[in-house]
Amino acid sequence: xxxxxxxxxxxxxxxxxxxxxxxxxxxxxxxxxxxxxxxxxxxxxxxxxxxxxxxxxxxxxxxxxxxxxxxxxxxxxxxxxxxxxxxxxxxxxxxxxxxxxxxxxxxxxxxxxxxxxxxxxxxxxxxxxxxxxxxxxxxxxxxxxxxxxxxxxxxxxxxxxxxxxx
Amino acid sequence: xxxxxxxxxxxxxxxxxxxxxxxxxxxxxxxxxxxxxxxxxxxxxxxxxxxxxxxxxxxxxxxxxxxxxxxxxxxxxxxxxxxxxxxxxxxxxxxxxxxxxxxxxxxxxxxxxxxxxxxxxxxxxxxxxxxxxxxxxxxxxxxxxxxxxxxxx
Numbered sequence: 001x002x003x004x005x006x007x008x009x010x011x012x013x014x015x016x017x018x019x020x021x022x023x024x025x026x027x028x029x030x031x032x033x034x035x036x037x038x039x040x041x042x043x044x045x046x047x048x049x050x051x052x053x054x055x056x057x058x059x060x061x062x063x064x065x066x067x068x069x070x071x072x073x074x075x076x077x078x079x080x081x082x083x084x085x086x087x088x089x090x091x092x093x094x095x096x097x098x099x100x101x102x103x104x105x106x107x108x109x110x111x112x113x114x115x116x117x118x119x120x121x122x123x124x125x126x127x128x129x130x131x132x133x134x135x136x137x138x139x140x141x142x143x144x145x146x147x148x149x150x151x152x153x154x155x156x157x158x159x160x161x162x163x164x165x166x
Numbered sequence: 167x168x169x170x171x172x173x174x175x176x177x178x179x180x181x182x183x184x185x186x187x188x189x190x191x192x193x194x195x196x197x198x199x200x201x202x203x204x205x206x207x208x209x210x211x212x213x214x215x216x217x218x219x220x221x222x223x224x225x226x227x228x229x230x231x232x233x234x235x236x237x238x239x240x241x242x243x244x245x246x247x248x249x250x251x252x253x254x255x256x257x258x259x260x261x262x263x264x265x266x267x268x269x270x271x272x273x274x275x276x277x278x279x280x281x282x283x284x285x286x287x288x289x290x291x292x293x294x295x296x297x298x299x300x301x302x303x304x305x306x307x308x309x310x311x312x313x314x315x316x317x318x319x
Contacts, residue, residue, distance in 0.1 A: 061313050085316050087309050102298050108306055135287040142294035146254045149301045153260055156305075156312055157227060 002028045002120055010051060010093045012144060020137050027126035032118050039097065039111040039119075046100030046107045048121040055117030056091045059109050059152075060084040088155045089114065098145045100124040101131075168194035168272055176245050178217060178296055186289050193278035197271045205249075205263040205271075212251035212259045214273045215297075218242050221269035225261045225304070240307035241266060247300040252276030254301070261304075 004025040007013055013021060030053070033039075040046060042062065062082040064070070070081055087109055090096050099108045101124060131138030170187035173179040173194070179187065197216070199205060205216070208228055222243055226236040239261055242248055251259050253276055283290030 061309065063313060085313055087312065099302060102295065102302050108302065109309065131291065135291040138291040139283065139287060139294050142291065142298050143254070146250070146294070146298050146301055149298065149305050150251070150254050150260060153301075153305050153308055156308055157260075 051120040053118040199269040215249040215252040217272040219270040222266040
């Protein structure tokens with residue numbers, strides 16, 4: 001459990017009733033991690049939705065490292081060497097791991113801390129239960145999730161354009 | 167006229183009650199397009215959301231400031247939802263939709279959907295979650311496109 005005051009100040013939670021904030025705070029825990037901590041890997045069953053309080057994290061795709069020579073035998077036993085391609089970075093006030101709330105409830109990318117981070121982790125299963133019981137709340141949060149995803153889309157467009165310009 | 171029966175053929179409207187389907191069909195309009203038609207342009211005000219019934223639609227995005235260059239993000243097929251920016255602030259389309267074939271679609275005005283949501287919270291929660299799935303699919307397609315850019319260089 002965290003204090004409702006802790007999360008209320010972040011723009012992501014703007015427009016929610018105090019009751020809603022209290023419900024969210026009840027299913028949340030504050031967590032501190034070191035740099036290079038992996039919150040989750042792509043296609044993991046996603047248990048938590050995260051709000052960043054302090055620090056920065058990268059949303060990445062792990063792709064086969066083409067600069068390193070790889071033996072097929074190693075790849076077959078799961079020893080594929082990968083490198084990270086950063087899709088976007090998240091910092092204070094940003095929410096990530098929302099794909100845990102949308103079927104099939106698996107991570108669509110990996111998330112790793114760049115610096116030591118303090119985050120609030122909201123339990124995904126409990127969140128879904130709350131939304132099933134309170135449709136209006138569920139709708140508001142789905143709208144906010146939609147906005148987050150849309151912003152990620154736009155962030156990436158800007159990064160792709162910058163990359164192409166090089 | 168769009169009947170509830172037409173809607174139930176699509177997974178997007180699966181599991182809705184008769185009453186709910188009727189509410190949705192009332193605000194639904196059929197729309198037809200020719201191959202090459204531009205259904206909407208990136209950054210236009212998003213008035214409507216679409217369910218693709220027949221044909222294919224390319225979602226393209228501008229890759230330079232002048233708007234001359236385009237990249238294909240994804241090609242949509244029957245059953246797909248697009249134009250979801252009609253429900254998501256700031257209500258501007260994030261890509262252009264170009265018909266890759268003759269197209270039949272069902273159009274929902276954003277204002278009508280939002281009005282329906284006010285009256286039926288349960289229905290709006292169900293639909294909004296499914297819309298989120300479509301947006302998440304688009305994000306995934308865009309990420310794959312971006313990764314292919316990085317890997318190619």
